[in-house]
Amino acid sequence: MTTHASVRPSYAAVLRLPHARRTFASALAARLSYATVSLAVLLSVTRATGSYAASGAVLSLFGAATVLLLPVRAALIDRYGARRALLPMALLHGVLLAVLAALTWRPGAPPAAIAGAAVLPGLCAPPLGPTMRAAWAELAPEPGMLARAYSLDAVAEELLHVSGPALVGALTGFAPPAAGILLSALLMVAGTCVFGTSPALPGPCPAAPGDRLGAVPGLLAPVAVAAGVGLAVSGVELLVLAFATERAHDTAPVPWVLGALSAGSAVGGLLNGALRWRAPARVRLRGLAAALGLVVAAAGLAPGLWTLTAAMACAGAFIAPALTTAYLLAEETAEEGPRTRAGAWVNAAVNAGMSGGTMVTGLLVGRLPLGLCFALAGGMALLPALGVYRRRGVRAAGVG
Structure with a gap:
């Protein structure tokens, strides 16, 4: 890009x-x-x-x-x-x-x-x-x-x-x-x-004929990728704790490792907004989510907590840009239509992914090698990013 x-x-x-x-x-x-x-x-x-x-x-x-x-x-x-x-x-x-x-x-x-x-x-x-x-x-x-x-x-x-x-x-x-x-x-x-008193708040959006409450056509790509990002990020939080317990035998640095993830996300978000991208939002979304998945998967190979902290900072650098791009793509899809609803679908997908990722990862940790768990967590972000773009006519897809 x-x-x-x-x-x-x-x-x-x-x-x-x-x-x-x-x-x-x-x-x-x-x-x-x-x-x-x-x-x-x-x-x-x-x-x-x-x-x-x-x-x-x-x-x-x-x-x-x-x-x-x-x-x-x-x-x-x-x-x-x-x-x-x-x-x-x-x-x-x-x-x-x-x-x-x-x-x-x-x-x-x-x-x-x-x-x-x-x-x-x-x-x-x-x-x-x-x-x-x-x-x-x-x-x-x-x-x-x-x-x-x-x-x-x-x-x-x-x-x-x-x-x-x-x-x-x-x-x-x-x-x-x-x-x-x-x-x-x-x-x-x-x-x-x-x-609620701000003049900038959007007014009513007339419902289109046949419009179902909550449905917005065309949101498969941002919703699927946002859910994948949520799954990967919440899985990583538990995996960092497991890594510190299993390999370092010390959980005290865990908040600092997770802090690096948040700091990386904040820096990545600022840089993402500072650049004028040539690639359209759909292409950027795929690239950012795929990069997040690959870095998370590679983090399982870290030899120690310092290396893991650096990997988490790199992974975080793709989180805010990926979610920002998903919201932008939802806004482009809605145009002058149900903007709040379109953003809410992406928001709900992230939150659902965050909840599901913790549960799934909790079932895997201790049953599979830790490196494989990191690879699976990365795959949660990578696979939706690749899968939704293999569908022909993805613009016509819908949710709700």
């Missing part, structure tokens, strides 16, 4: 767009809720039940419920407009999170009741990421500026996932873990209240 000598407009230029700073800042404040809530739920349920198995199950149910109806919730935003649909979802989500916090504030609550209370807020979680990306398409219709905006969005999301758990950790130093759930509810409601 080659690039023009000229570069894209700067990130500062993106933030100077009318309404961009206010819209982006409020969206990030609300999206920080998703970065804090997982650890808060895990810690509070563990404290309330005394069972790691129960907390893991509850967190899995919460995650599955969040992903399950994501395209449908995004379809409601496309149909009725973000201003009308987003705030009721956020308010309901916040109230139900508060109920979960009250239930887990002290030990002794029945695990079944906690599980039910965790599913409900997941089912109405607002699709903030897809809505923000649809807003970027309104704010920055020029392709170069939009690509830079999506890269900025991806890097900011990486930073949220690093800062969110740290914020919960600081809070639990002087408050019960359930206070982290309340903080998540507050961030969601307050951030969405401001975000």
Whole structure:
């Protein structure tokens, strides 16, 4: 893939767009809720039940419920407009999170009741990421500026996932873990209240004749590749722990190795947005996902943790660019149509892949050689990237 000598407009230029700073800042404040809530739920349920198995199950149910109806919730935003649909979802989500916090504030609550209370807020979680990306398409219709905006969005999301758990950790130093759930509810409601008033939010998108709620034609390629990236990345997180335990006999460096993965993704996202690519998004998506898969597979050959850390940094450099390109391809497919829904399908695919990758890798570790497990994790990103492009007429394919 080659690039023009000229570069894209700067990130500062993106933030100077009318309404961009206010819209982006409020969206990030609300999206920080998703970065804090997982650890808060895990810690509070563990404290309330005394069972790691129960907390893991509850967190899995919460995650599955969040992903399950994501395209449908995004379809409601496309149909009725973000201003009308987003705030009721956020308010309901916040109230139900508060109920979960009250239930887990002290030990002794029945695990079944906690599980039910965790599913409900997941089912109405607002699709903030897809809505923000649809807003970027309104704010920055020029392709170069939009690509830079999506890269900025991806890097900011990486930073949220690093800062969110740290914020919960600081809070639990002087408050019960359930206070982290309340903080998540507050961030969601307050951030969405401001975000929902932005003039940049997309209005209603009239449904096409025969349009099914949630369906968007033409998204097979970005959805399949995004799912593969999610599978590979979540598998790698568990494999790094297994590598440190089996070969280094020391798990203390694991956070640093995974930090290299996140840092590589942030740097890769910034560089991806800084370059003006000649290759179309479909070709870039295939190349980025394939490169990610190959580097992950090769990481299993690392002789030690330092080499593994370098391999993780290299693998991370392809994560944010691949996901950014998947969202751009979804935006190109939707054009002036259901943009929020199109982005939500990609988002749901990533999250579903993240959940499934951990489960699949957990079944393989200990049963297969570690190097083979890394190769299989890399194949999860590589095979969808190659497979979807072998289909003729891929533009006519659809999901939903």
